[in-house]
Amino acid sequence: MRTDESVFRLDGRIAAVTGAGSGIGRAVAQTLAGVGASVVVADIDVDRGAETVAAITDAGGQAIFQRTDVSRRPDLDALVTAAVDRYGGLDIHCNIAGVPSLVRDLTEVTGADLDAEFAISVKGVLYGCQAAAEVMARRGAGAIVNISSTAADLPAAGYGLYHLGKLAVVGMTRTLALELGPKGIRVNAIAPGATLTNFSARNFTNPDGSVDEERKRQWLAGMAARSPMNVVGDPQDQALLVLYLVSDAARFVTGQLIRANGGWSMG
Ligand SMILES: NC(=O)c1ccc[n+]([C@@H]2O[C@H](COP(=O)([O-])OP(=O)(O)OC[C@H]3O[C@@H](n4cnc5c(N)ncnc54)[C@H](O)[C@@H]3O)[C@@H](O)[C@H]2O)c1
Numbered sequence: 001m002r003t004d005e006s007v008f009r010l011d012g013r014i015a016a017v018t019g020a021g022s023g024i025g026r027a028v029a030q031t032l033a034g035v036g037a038s039v040v041v042a043d044i045d046v047d048r049g050a051e052t053v054a055a056i057t058d059a060g061g062q063a064i065f066q067r068t069d070v071s072r073r074p075d076l077d078a079l080v081t082a083a084v085d086r087y088g089g090l091d092i093h094c095n096i097a098g099v100p101s102l103v104r105d106l107t108e109v110t111g112a113d114l115d116a117e118f119a120i121s122v123k124g125v126l127y128g129c130q131a132a133a134e135v136m137a138r139r140g141a142g143a144i145v146n147i148s149s150t151a152a153d154l155p156a157a158g159y160g161l162y163h164l165g166k167l168a169v170v171g172m173t174r175t176l177a178l179e180l181g182p183k184g185i186r187v188n189a190i191a192p193g194a195t196l197t198n199f200s201a202r203n204f205t206n207p208d209g210s211v212d213e214e215r216k217r218q219w220l221a222g223m224a225a226r227s228p229m230n231v232v233g234d235p236q237d238q239a240l241l242v243l244y245l246v247s248d249a250a251r252f253v254t255g256q257l258i259r260a261n262g263g264w265s266m267g
Contacts, residue, residue: 002248007247007248007249008035008243008244008247008248008249009035009036009247010032010035010036010037010091010092010243010246010247011035011036011037012036013032013036013037013038013091013092014037014038014039014040014083014087014088014089014090014091014092015029015032015033015037015038015039015040015083015090015091015092015093015094015246016039016040016042016066016079016080016082016083016090016092016093016094016132017029017032017039017040017041017042017093017094017096018042018043018068018070018079018094018095018096018097018124018128019042019043019070019095019096019097019098019147020039020041020042020043020049020052020096021041021043021044021045021047021048021049021051021052022043022045022048022197022198022199023195023197023198023199023235024096024147024192024195024197024235024238024239025043025094025096025097026048026052026055026235027234027235027236027238027239028094028096028235028238028239028242028243029041029052029056029063030052030055030056030059030061030239031236031239031240031242031243032092032094032239032242032243032246033056033059033061033062033063034059034061035243037062037091037092038062038063038086038087039056039061039062039063039064040063040064040065040066040079040082040083040086040087041053041056041063041064041065041066042065042066042067042068042070042079042097043065043067043068043097044067044068044069044070044097046065046067049065049067050065052065053065062087064082064086066078066079066082068097070095070097070120070123070124070125070127070128071119071120071123071124072127073123073127073130073131076127076128076130076131076132077131079128079131080093080131080132080134080135083135084135089135089139090132090135090136090142091136091141091142091143092142092143092144092145092246093128093129093131093132093136093142093143093144093145094144094145094146094147094242094246095124095125095128095129095144095145095146095147096145096147097120097124097147098120098121098124098147098199099120099199100162100199100202101117101121101159101161101162101165102116102117102161103158103159104158104160104161105157105158105160106160106161109160109161113161114161117161117162117164117165118165118168120165121162121165121166121168121169122165122168122169122172125146125147125169125172126172128144128146129144129146129172129176129187132144133176133180133183133185136180136183136184136185137180137183137184137185139184140183140184141184141185142180142184142185142186143185143186143187143188143245143246143250144176144180144185144186144187144188145187145188145189145190145242145245145246146169146172146173146187146188146189146190147169147189147190147192148166148167148169148170148173148189148190148191148257149162149166149191149192150191150192150193150194150259150261150264150265151163151166152166152167152169152170152191152257153191153259153265153266153267154264154265166191169189170189170191170257173187173188173189173255173256173257174255177254177255178255181254181255186245186250186251186253186254187254187255188245188250188253188254188255188256188257188258189256189257189258190238190241190242190245190257190258190259190260191257191258191259191260191261191265192233192237192238192260192261193223193226193227193232193233193259193260193261193262193264193265194223194224194226194227194232194233194261194262194264195232195233195234195235195237195238196220196232196233196234196235197235200219200223201216203215203219204216204218204219220232224262226262226264227261227262227263227264228262228263229262229263231262232262233260233261233262237260238260241258241260245258
């Protein structure tokens with residue numbers, strides 16, 4: 001029985017993280033690297049991805065960047081290949097990339113709206129799982145974490161596209177856990193609550209890119225009020241949950257949606 005912190009170490013493990021140029025994905029990449037993993041930082045934004053790599057290597061960790069558009073299956077294949085070519089395999093894959101959804105009543109959404117939403121929130125996650133599973137299955141081991149949201153629990157008028165995408169992630173996580181469990185691969189999802197990132201900053205950012213401090217204060221107060229603890233999360237709250245899920249500490253955990261959301265929803 002391991003009773004010390006070594007159960008959370010990832011020395012010698014190889015991880016790929018999408019959306020690692022910002023917010024939750026960046027925190028995940030830095031956190032996994034901080035406990036010994038070699039990380040392939042994947043993002044559509046080259047500059048931000050490079051910043052994450054620099055932050056990791058400056059801190060003494062191992063990381064490379066692979067430009068990846070998660071809506072393109074070939075990009076996910078190339079990401080996994082980069083992990084294999086540079087570090088020799090893939091033990092951990094985190095599908096974190098995402099963009100804010102179009103706000104529109106479901107009665108009004110078009111086929112093009114659905115295609116645009118699902119290209120990233122659904123296909124982007126599934127393609128990542130497919131590409132990673134192929135390599136992990138050869139070794140008979142692996143851990144995948146997918147990004148859902150509190151929005152999967154709590155539908156809201158106007159936010160149906162986001163709700164549907166994040167619900168689909170829950171469904172694919174459960175199905176893949178069943179399909180990949182016999183191959184030694186665990187698949188889980190996280191459902192963050194309100195977390196301060198570039199994604200949430202759109203709620204209080206002016207068209208010229210400056211922050212409206214009053215709107216920010218109101219947004220933070222409104223989001224905190226949804227938690228019985230009156231807190232808003234930061235990316236590290238999600239990253240530490242991901243660390244648990246990909247570590248040996250979670251060897252008995254698969255097919256789960258786990259919520260770090262300050263108690264906003266309880267499933
Ligand atoms: N921030 C929150 O409050 C919150 C809450 C629940 C769920 N989430 C989810 O967390 C995920 C990450 O959000 P965040 O808050 O860290 O946002 P963020 O904007 O800080 O980071 C998202 C990253 O994804 C990248 N990205 C966007 N499209 C991409 C694509 N096609 N291919 C590759 N990379 C792409 C962006 O360049 C960016 O670096 C999203 O899926 C979001 O839905 C966020």
